[in-house]
Every structure is written in C-alpha cells, then in structure tokens.
Amino acid sequence: EAGVAQSPRYKIIEKRQSVAFWCNPISGHATLYWYQQILGQGPKLLIQFQNNGVVDDSQLPKDRFSAERLKGVDSTLKIQPAKLEDSAVYLCASTHTGQGGTGELFFGEGSRLTVL
C-alpha cells in the first residue's frame, strides 16, 4: 500500500514569494490534515478536510495561507506571500475514518520550507 505522498521535499524562497505544497493521501482515506511543524515543536494543525469539505481551519492564517481538496483526494497548500516565520516543515497526514479504521494517523515525509 502506497503511503502519503508529498512534494516538494524541500523549498527555499525569499520572503513575500509564494509557494505551493502538494499531498496525495493513502487511497481511501477520507480525512486529510495539513500540519505546520516548527523545529523542536509538535505539529500544529492548519486545516482538516473530510472528503472535499473543511472540518477545521481555525488555525489557518487565512490572509496568507490557503488550501484546497477539490475532488476529495489530493490536496494543495499555498502560502502567499511568505514570511520568515513560515519556515517550517509542512506535514500532510491522512486517516481512514470508516468501518475498519484504526484511528491511526499516517504521515507523509513532509515538505521543508525555508524563507530567506
């Protein structure tokens, strides 16, 4: 079974530029999460999707961050314009919420963003 795929793995941009991250969850996983993880800290939820609907985006800085999951499968997270404090690893994760699901969250390898 293929895991959660993320790209790019690394991205370096200058402040005020834009960047987009892509995530493809495990096949059949209806729930998809984007987390921001700053070095030495725990993951912070940015947005949670259930299929193509948003469940929670209360901590998403909506003036600069946006995310979509139009067809309920893969998802894109965009930052525009980027700030220095956006330097972090952006983790995508998915979980199977239907019958037979274990509740386990599966993570991708992450996209490391450096803003100069």
Next chain:
Amino acid sequence: AQTVTQSQPEMSVQEAETVTLSCTYDTSENNYYLFWYKQPPSRQMILVIRQEAYKQQNATENRFSVNFQKAAKSFSLKISDSQLGDTAMYFCAFMTPNTGNQFYFGTGTSLTVIP
C-alpha cells in the same frame, strides 16, 4: 479544552536500559484513541503504539508498552532494552472520533539513547 502535556522536553537513557516517557491529557470525551508517535531526526513520523480508551488492558508492541490510567488521564510510554535507533522525538496524541476525528498532540519529548 482538549490538551496533551508532555512534561519532559528531553530525556536520555543508556543503551539496553528502560525508560518511561510521561504524558497526561485532558478531554471531556469518553470515546477516544491514544497514540505515541516517533519522529527520528529529519525523518518521517511513524506510529509506535495505540490504545483505545475503552480498553483497560495496556497495549504492547514488542519493546514498547504503555501504562494507561484513564481516571488519571495518564498515558506513559515505556521503552525496554533501549536501542540506538530509538533516538527520536516522541509525541503523545489523542483523537476524538465523535468530534470530527480531531487529533491533539503534545509538545514532544526528545529521547537520546547513549551507547
């Protein structure tokens, strides 16, 4: 409020020894899952062990076991026969299926296994 507290930011253990990582949590939900995740340096976060809150029996996975005290809302992780590959950040988390499968993470414990 749903919170997870890991009070040990850093810990170390000698190779082959046993170490226990602490975690307490707070939730008003009665149905939830508890997890310990491991994140090696610059590597992917992976599940170490999970526990359903309705099960009284503590989960075990090879060298990893938990001490789940539901009334005290405590969920500690014991690593026996520590190995160098256990060096990583460990995150305690819980998920509430009745509130949209939301996950709550602690701030992590950095564990170093000393040869």
